[in-house]
Amino acid sequence: MPKIGAEPIRKAALINATIFEVGRTGSLDVTVAQIARRAGMSPALAHHYFGSKDQIFLAAMRYILRVYGGSVAERLPGHGTRGRLNAIIHASFAPQNFQRETVSAWVNFYALALINPEAERLLRVYHRRLRSNLILALRPLTDDPARVAETLGALIDGVYLRTVLTRDDVDAAAAEKLIFDYLDEVLS
Amino acid sequence: MPKIGAEPIRKAALINATIFEVGRTGSLDVTVAQIARRAGMSPALAHHYFGSKDQIFLAAMRYILRVYGGSVAERLPGHGTRGRLNAIIHASFAPQNFQRETVSAWVNFYALALINPEAERLLRVYHRRLRSNLILALRPLTDDPARVAETLGALIDGVYLRTVLTRDDVDAAAAEKLIFDYLDEVLS
DNA sequence: CCTGTTCTTGATTGGTTGATCAATTAAAGA
């Protein structure tokens, strides 16, 4: 079985398995053995490719952020005056982001960012990128794009968090509507 | 030493120690032994009073929510037309909420709510109470207090989360200003 | 002084976990 070129395949499988297991258990309290078994290999191999459990988590977090970034990018520039804005908001409330695995990954990575400097750095990068995307989208629509972007970014995070944490029936459409209502009010 | 009436004192000490240790480590990955030692007793006693580690966490979460609720209540009704509103917002961004222990407790309890039904219930209660407080405060200020309350609540959560997660220098004043700017725009 | 209750812990246990390492298998290259 040992064919050369297994590394990227194994790593991808481990990242998938990590997100799946974090989603299934709802916490970062998953063992390397669980992850490795889910990915169809021995725990020793997982350590071989990633070195430590922390590195596995960070790779999974990078992947989640990359997917989100990609989902924004592929919707840009969009159509119309608010095309860019709509694209970003729509990406943020895409069904993908409400899947159990994604939700759990985000919330737990937030917690991870509190103790792991690299996780914190990744979160910062994500925030910066979202912020500059929003400012670019808002420039033709308001006098103070920076301020509106700051508010809008926080609002997106807050609405997302409340939707996933305190709703049985996740209503992405309602969440989006709340954002657009805000925009209708603040843009004019 | 075994004086009668130790239970509430021991429990309080354990709750304090729990919040301290969760804050220190930045995660829920603290042992009962750590908590008990910090509270100046044996791990066995902690189990004796709370039954399980989960119950200790939930008691700590109840305490955090109660403190926040109290900090809102003691500022109400406030002065002037926006008195109630100012009070709630001011309580949400009080220095206490930016202490390492409090921040870590909140973020980790968010994650806990994903897997522990009782934690989720507690979070729901908090959200409901904040919501009805906001609606009451907004009734004389807008035609649609429910919608503004929903937005404002999410905005408070989002701004708080971003402030504590992606800032080295926590600037509570800037966070508050962002909230008030939103209100100035949407009210009137 | 005696008895029941509360308080308290040391010792223990059954189970788990991240990580290491030697050893095996198979492909690639010369």
Place this chain on the structure above:
DNA sequence: TCTTTAATTGATCAACCAATCAAGAACAGG
């Protein structure tokens, strides 16, 4: 064919942990 390199795992270890329990210590009430 022979050698080097990548892939892969079983076995294992040292550490840690939540929970239990029996037993001791001290107080209150009678």
